[in-house]
Amino acid sequence: xxxxxxxxxxxxxxxxxxxxxxxxxxxxxxxxxxxxxxxxxxxxxxxxxxxxxxxxxxxxxxxxxxxxxxxxxxxxxxxxxxxxxxxxxxxxxxxxxxxxxxxxxxxxxxxxxxxxxxxxxxxxxxxxxxxxxxxxxxxxxxxxxxxxxxxxxxxxxxxxxxxxxxxxxxxxxxxxxxxxxxxxxxxxxxxxxxxxxxxxxxxxxxxxxxxxxxxxxxxxxxxxxxxxxxxxxxxxxxxxxxxxxxxxxxxxxxxxxxxxxxxxxxxxxxxxxxxxxxxxxxxxxxxxxxxxxxxxxxxxxxxxxxxxxxxxxxxxxxxxxxxxxxxxxxxxxxxxxxxxxxxxxxxxxxxxxxxxxxxxxxxxxxxxxxxxxxxxxxxxxxxxxxxxxxxxxxxxxxxxxxxxxxxxxxxxxxxxxxxxxxxxxxxxxxxxxxxxxxxxxxxxxxxxxxxxxxxxxxxxxxxxxxxxxxxxxxxxxxxxxxxxxxxxxxxxxxxxxxxxxxxxxxxxxxxxxxxxxxxxxxxxxxxxxxxxxxxxxxxxxxxxxxxxxxx
Ligand code: FBP
Numbered sequence: 001x002x003x004x005x006x007x008x009x010x011x012x013x014x015x016x017x018x019x020x021x022x023x024x025x026x027x028x029x030x031x032x033x034x035x036x037x038x039x040x041x042x043x044x045x046x047x048x049x050x051x052x053x054x055x056x057x058x059x060x061x062x063x064x065x066x067x068x069x070x071x072x073x074x075x076x077x078x079x080x081x082x083x084x085x086x087x088x089x090x091x092x093x094x095x096x097x098x099x100x101x102x103x104x105x106x107x108x109x110x111x112x113x114x115x116x117x118x119x120x121x122x123x124x125x126x127x128x129x130x131x132x133x134x135x136x137x138x139x140x141x142x143x144x145x146x147x148x149x150x151x152x153x154x155x156x157x158x159x160x161x162x163x164x165x166x167x168x169x170x171x172x173x174x175x176x177x178x179x180x181x182x183x184x185x186x187x188x189x190x191x192x193x194x195x196x197x198x199x200x201x202x203x204x205x206x207x208x209x210x211x212x213x214x215x216x217x218x219x220x221x222x223x224x225x226x227x228x229x230x231x232x233x234x235x236x237x238x239x240x241x242x243x244x245x246x247x248x249x250x251x252x253x254x255x256x257x258x259x260x261x262x263x264x265x266x267x268x269x270x271x272x273x274x275x276x277x278x279x280x281x282x283x284x285x286x287x288x289x290x291x292x293x294x295x296x297x298x299x300x301x302x303x304x305x306x307x308x309x310x311x312x313x314x315x316x317x318x319x320x321x322x323x324x325x326x327x328x329x330x331x332x333x334x335x336x337x338x339x340x341x342x343x344x345x346x347x348x349x350x351x352x353x354x355x356x357x358x359x360x361x362x363x364x365x366x367x368x369x370x371x372x373x374x375x376x377x378x379x380x381x382x383x384x385x386x387x388x389x390x391x392x393x394x395x396x397x398x399x400x401x402x403x404x405x406x407x408x409x410x411x412x413x414x415x416x417x418x419x420x421x422x423x424x425x426x427x428x429x430x431x432x433x434x435x436x437x438x439x440x441x442x443x444x445x446x447x448x449x450x451x452x453x454x455x456x457x458x459x460x461x462x463x464x465x466x467x468x469x470x471x472x473x474x475x476x477x478x479x480x481x482x483x484x485x486x487x488x489x490x491x492x493x494x495x496x497x498x499x500x501x502x503x504x505x506x507x508x509x510x511x512x513x514x515x516x517x518x519x520x521x522x523x524x525x526x527x528x529x530x531x532x533x534x535x536x537x538x539x540x541x542x543x544x545x546x547x548x549x550x551x
Pocket of ligand 1: 079080081172201202203248249309386424428
């Protein structure tokens with residue numbers, strides 16, 4: 001395969017491991033027993049075999065690898081995140097250290113590969129080709145949900161055929177919730193099959209006391225930070241455009257907040273704050289128009305605004321509308337069939353007739369493009385696909401109307417020209433930063449040690465991430481510890497609690513002390529591209545979010 005010069009050099013990079021994993025096979029030390037964050041009676045009832053287990057950490061040991069071989073199957077689940085290949089190479093090196101006869105199989109195309117028995121054996125030759133590279137292309141990913149017993153049984157069939165000891169599922173909150181259900185099912189069946197999770201998502205919303213960050217967030221936000229910086233420099237050079245940049249993050253605004261901390265743009269919307277203050281679409285537009293008018297009054301008819309992808313679902317009136325649309329257009333329903341039979345030109349009118357009065361009014365007031373994006377197919381979880389909704393254009397269009405109004409009242413003098421961007425896919429498969437390369441490799445290596453110690457229903461955890469890698473703490477957290485009961489599609493379900501931006505947390509608190517200054521001034525930071533070689537102050541820094549959270 002032809003590769004770039006950077007990739008050739010990068011292939012030689014040896015990811016750093018915590019000290020505890022560097023010597024022989026580390027010693028597992030059990031800590032305190034755990035309890036779910038809420039609803040522990042229900043969680044205990046649903047997970048009798050995998051709840052209440054202790055936290056575990058690994059300690060350095062000189063034990064040589066004389067353990068039994070372990071065979072592991074690995075699955076990549078959900079959206080791509082930089083570093084996935086390093087998790088897999090960490091697992092590979094870990095199980096080979098345990099015993100060189102150990103084998104690693106990759107299920108193809110996500111969780112569906114387990115059910116459909118599509119897999120490949122990951123040999124040293126394959127692994128070496130993918131070390132320190134971005135993407136999930138080594139085995140591919142998918143969004144099939146593992147939640148039915150017949151899927152679990154199909155998984156067990158192939159696990160028996162391949163003599164697997166364990167499955168490692170690399171995914172976000174939903175995939176790890178399903179991993180835990182699978183672990184419990186296999187335990188109840190006395191199948192001997194273990195299941196271990198790994199925390200992945202660029203969205204950064206799988207985090208808690210024991211999981212400081214999900215992998216991929218660091219690299220993705222560094223890529224977006226570079227791009228935003230470049231646009232800011234362009235905006236400040238030409239001084240003629242307002243750039244509206246939508247940033248990925250299905251629900252939480254962690255990506256937007258981290259990028260704001262990195263680049264200091266003029267406006268950053270935080271969805272969680274919008275929901276907390278019950279802000280309407282109009283009040284968001286008023287807030288933005290005020291900044292645009294003030295900058296214009298200072299002779300600055302340009303700026304940069306960051307808009308989180310998930311915003312639309314956090315605006316109370318839009319949330320009600322979207323939830324009505326989700327019910328109306330849920331896959332397999334009579335109403336969905338009726339909707340799909342209609343001519344495109346009749347769909348909007350038909351939808352409005354099915355909605356409550358307020359939602360119908362709102363739906364009818366939206367620009368045609370946005371209204372039609374809101375009725376596109378739902379994702380496998382029944383949610384609207386926010387990455388397909390052009391919220392940045394919706395706000396831009398509404399601002400044009402508002403600013404014209406202000407102009408006629410003499411409250412705005414100047415020009416308002418827009419450029420729109422959406423950054424998401426650009427960052428999800430980037431070559432992992434040193435942080436993600438090290439973190440992912442350590443997570444994979446830790447997962448292999450959890451497997452060798454017979455653990456199931458655990459998520460690999462590597463903590464103390466603002467310290468140098470040698471002082472990171474590797475171990476495992478029972479997945480049930482992160483769970484609570486939530487309503488999903490009308491039923492109470494055990495799920496890992498999603499971590500939204502904490503409005504009492506240090507990153508957000510710091511941001512609100514600064515945003516006024518950033519709005520009217522032009523205090524842009526231009527972070528530049530990720531550096532893979534050079535001084536640690538440039539190459540090995542974690543995110544601003546982590547630094548502020550751990551300060
Ligand atoms: P995960 O939660 O599975 O990691 O994916 C997150 C994400 O990248 C979101 O930021 C985005 O909304 C979504 O995936 C896009 O999904 P798709 O890749 O299916 O277009």
